[in-house]
Amino acid sequence: MDKDFARRRRRELIIAFCLAAIAALVPLFVKDVYVQNVMVLTLMYAALSQSWNILSGYCGQISLGHALYFGLGAYTTAILFTKFGVLPWFGMLAGGVLSALIAMALGYPCFRLRGHYFVIATIVIAEIGLLLIQNWEWAGAALGIDIPVRGDSWLKFQFTRSKLPYFYFALALACVAWFVTWWLEDSKWGYWWRAVKDNPDAAESLGVVVFNSKMGAAAVSAFLVAVGGSFYAQFVSYIDPESVMGFQFSLLMALPAVLGGIGTLWGPVLGAVILIPLTELTRSFIGGSGRGVDLIVYGTLIVLISLALPRGLVSLFARPKFLWRKAAVR
Amino acid sequence: MTAETIIQSLASGLLMGLLYGLIAVGLALIFGLMDVVNFAHGEFLMIAMYATFFLFAFFAIDPLLSAPLVAAALFVFGAIVYLLIVRFAVRAKANAGMVQIFSTFGLAIVMRGLAQFFFTPDYRSVTNSWLGGKTISIGGIYLPEPQLVGALVSIAAFAGLYFFIHRTDFGRALEATREDAGAVALVGIDKNRVFALGWGLGAALVGLAGAIMAIFFYVYPDVGASFALIAYVTVALGGFGSVFGAFAGGIIVGLVEATTALILPPSLKSVGIYAVYLLVVFVRPRGLFGSM
Secondary structure, three states, X not given: OHHHHHXXXXXXXXXXXXXXXXXXXXXXXXXXXXXXXXXXXXXXXXXXXXXXXXXXXXXXXXXXXXXXXXXXXXXXXXXXXXXXXXXXXXHHHHHHHHHHHHHHHHHHHHXXXXXXXXXXXXXXXXXXXXXXXXXXXXXXXXXXXXXXXXXXXXXXXXXXXXXXXXXXXXXXXXXXXXXXXXXXXXXXXXXXXXXXXXXXXXXXXXXXXXXXXXXXXXXXXXXXXXXXXXXXXXXXXXXOHHHHHOHHHHHHHHHHHHXXXXXXXXXXXHHHHHHHHHHHHHHHHOOOOOOOHHHHHHHHHHHHHHHHOOOOHHHHOOOHHHHHHHHHHO | OOHHHHHHHHHHHHHHHHHHHHHHHHXXXXXXXXXXXXXXXXXXXXXXXXXHHHHHHHHOOOHHHHHHXXXXXXXXXXXXXXXXXXXXXXXXXXXXXXXXXXXXXXXXXXXXXXXXXXXXXXXXXXXXXXXXOOEEEEOOEEEEHHHHHHHHHHHHHHHHHHHHHHHOHHHHHHHHHHHOXXXXXXXXXXXXXXXXXXXXXXXXXXXXXXXXXXXXXXXXXXXXXXXXXXXXXXXXXXXXXXXXXXHHXXXXXXXXXXXXXXXXXXXXHHHHHHXXXXXXXXXXXXXXXXOO
C-alpha cells in the first residue's frame, strides 16, 4: 500500500512535469493573439481554482468570497505601482502577505461558523470589501485604476507587444499552485484538512488542532489567490472594483474545481482547461449578440455536470478497477 | 437630522423589512424542510416580476389583481424545479452540499440567460398602476402605498403560513417530513410529493413578493441578484430552519438598512446589513432563532 502510494505520487509529479512542458511549447505553434489570451486566462483560473481548492476542497470550508483576496492582490499591486512606483514584484508579495494576514484575521471569528452560515459570511465580507473600495476616492472609487505603461520589461512586469511573458508567468503560477497542493496532500496539514472536512468533531478528539489547520489553509489559499490578482492587474492593465472583487469572480474561481472535482489534485486543472475556453468561445461567438445565449449554455452545463458527476470530471478518469473494487465492498 | 426624519426613515425601513421577510420566507421554508439552499431564489423573484409586468403590459391586469395568479404560476414552477433538478441533486452520493449549491446556481444562470434572450436586458417598469407612486400620510409621516400594501400582504402571508403549518394536514406532513423524512415514508406519506409541494409553496411566496415589488421597482434580468443576497442574509440572521426567523430577520434587515442610510452615504447602505449579520452570527453562530 505504502509503496503503491509513493509510486502514485511520483507518477503524478512526472505527469504534471510532462503536461507543463507540453503547455510551454504550445505558444511556439499558436501565434493567434486571441487564442493566446484564452490560454493565459485558462492557466490563471487553473491556478486560482487550485488555490481555492486548498481551503474549500481539502479543508472543506466553502468560501464564496475569495474575490476579496483576488481584489486585494490586484489593488495592492496597482496602488503601489501607480502611486509609489513600487515594482509589481514587490506589490505581488505585499498583496499576498496582506491577503494571508487578512484571511487569518477574518478566519479568527468566521471559522466558528458552520455550513451555510460560513458560506454566507464569506460572501458578505467580500461584498463589504467591494463596497468600501467602490467608495474609496483615493483608490479610484468605482472607476478603478488605469495602470500606466512604463515600457516593456520583466523588471516592471509589463508587456504591451506580446502576450508570451504573461503566458509563461501564468503557467508558472499554475505549476506552483499545483505543486503546493501536491506537496500539502501528503503533509501533516493535508491529512488534518481532510479529517477536518470529513468530521471536525472526530478530528478534534483525535488531536487535530482544527482551528489552526483551518487558519493555515486560509492563509495559503489567500496568498496564492492574491498573487493571481496581482498578475491579473498587470495583464489587463486596468482594474475596477467590480471586475476584480465582484461576486462573479468568487464563483468563477470555484467553478473549475467544482466541475473538475472538488478536493482533488487534478480537478481544478481539468475544470479550467474545459470550462474557461468554453466560456470564452461561447462569449465571443454566440454571446456577442448580448442576448444571453452564452449564459444559457454555461448554466445548463453546470447543472448537468454537477448532477451527473458529483465527484467532478476527474471521476471519468478513475480507473474502472478501482470503481469496481469499491462497488464490491458495498 | 430631526426626530421626524428618523421616524420617517425607520417607518419606511420597517415596511421594506416586512417585504424582505416575504422575499426570504420561501428560502427559509425550503431550507427548513430539506436542508437545501436554493441559489436560484433571486431568479424566482425575477420571473415573478416579469410575469407581473407582462400581465400588466399586455392584459392591463393591475399587479394587485395579478399577484395571486403570479403566485399560482410560481407554485407550479417551483414544484417543477424540484422534480426536474433538486430531486436528483439531493440524491447525489458525493459532495451533496456542493451539488445542491451548484445545480441551483446553474439554474439561476440559465434563467438569467433566458430572461436576457426573451426579454432583452432593458429595464422595464409598471407605470400607472393603482398604487404606483402614491403616498399616504399617517400622523405626519409619509408612507409609499405600494410598500405599505406589500407590508400588509407580508404580515397576512406569514399569518397564513403559520395557520397552514400548524393547522392543516399538509402542514403537519411538512413538519413531520422535516423532522424525519425516513419515518414519514413508513406512515404512507410520499416524501417526494411533500418536497415538491414545499418547493411550490416556497416559490409561490416569492411570487407574491415579486408581484408587489414590480409595482415600484424596475424589472430586468439581473434584478434577482440584488435581492438574493439580502434574502440569504435575512434567513441566516433569523436562523436557518426557522420560518418565523425570516420574519424577524426581514424586519431587522429593513430597519438596519434605513438606519445605515441615515448615517453613511447611500451607496454604503448594505454595509450595515452585512455588518449586523456578521455581529449576530459571531455571537450566535446559529442565527437568532435557528435550531440547526
